[in-house]
Amino acid sequence: MHYLVGVDATPYSEKAVDTAIKMIDREKDSITLIHALEPSQGSIAKSVGEVYSDPQSAKKEKRWKTERKSVSHEVKQKYTDLCVSHQLSFKYVEKKGTPVEVISKISMKIKPDILVLGTRNLNVVQRLFIGSVSKYFVDNPPCPVLVVPFVHSNL
């Protein structure tokens, strides 16, 4: 069986990965970890043709990009180490885009047997504005979706 697990820099996805590792059959199953690198404000602006007029925003943009690179490197290191220590057959993929876009595209490509997601534990108002990745995939499941909550989990 092929597990696809969505990861990000938060502890919520650690729970999801731990759960997937507990369920996985080391000899028969494989796991793909997908990290969506969300676009910054600047890159969204650039994509619609806006150009920076002031040097301050360009500097901010650059700082954001370097920060994001180091964070994504840490995340990659953390999860690859975890998979290696459990002797799993795994793949780590990083893609640019929003979590929903990235996970949708990769599920269409690799057709996993289970998609495992953590929750961001958003409250009702946050969910209204930010939107929920896990809710999207429960309502539009490309395959069986396992949603792992951050608290109270018995797994």
Add this chain to the structure above:
Amino acid sequence: MVNILVAMDDHEGSTRALEKAVEIMHKDRDHITLVHAIDVGMSGLVQAAAFVDPLTGDLSTAEAIDRSEKKKAAKGVKDKCATFCATHSIKYDYVEEYGAPIEVIQKTVERLHPSVLVMGTRSLNAFQRLIIGSVSTHFVQHAPCAVMVVP
């Protein structure tokens, strides 16, 4: 040991949910429980409305017919599960209760503390989901355990 709780109804979606639950479980290690809610709410009465006595407005015949239909359907689900689990040599517990699906599943989750709750989807379209609501979405947001939704 992982405790798996699978919510069953008489739609095809829950058969797929059961198949998937069986696929992910480690047969010698994990324990599986199936829960079936027998819903004797208004929806069933509406279907049986043809049997309402036109003169007195008496619902009792309608209720009786609805209840026996529901009982038959429930037995069908129970038998289907028994056959499936026998084919795959799986030991399981079966919980059958009268009530609304959400309440019955909620109570069972609180009682058994499963590690994973597995459910199928009813293939409702967006509008239906808005009006009727989705059992699976409710549990993803409120369950104290991991929830697996099987399309």
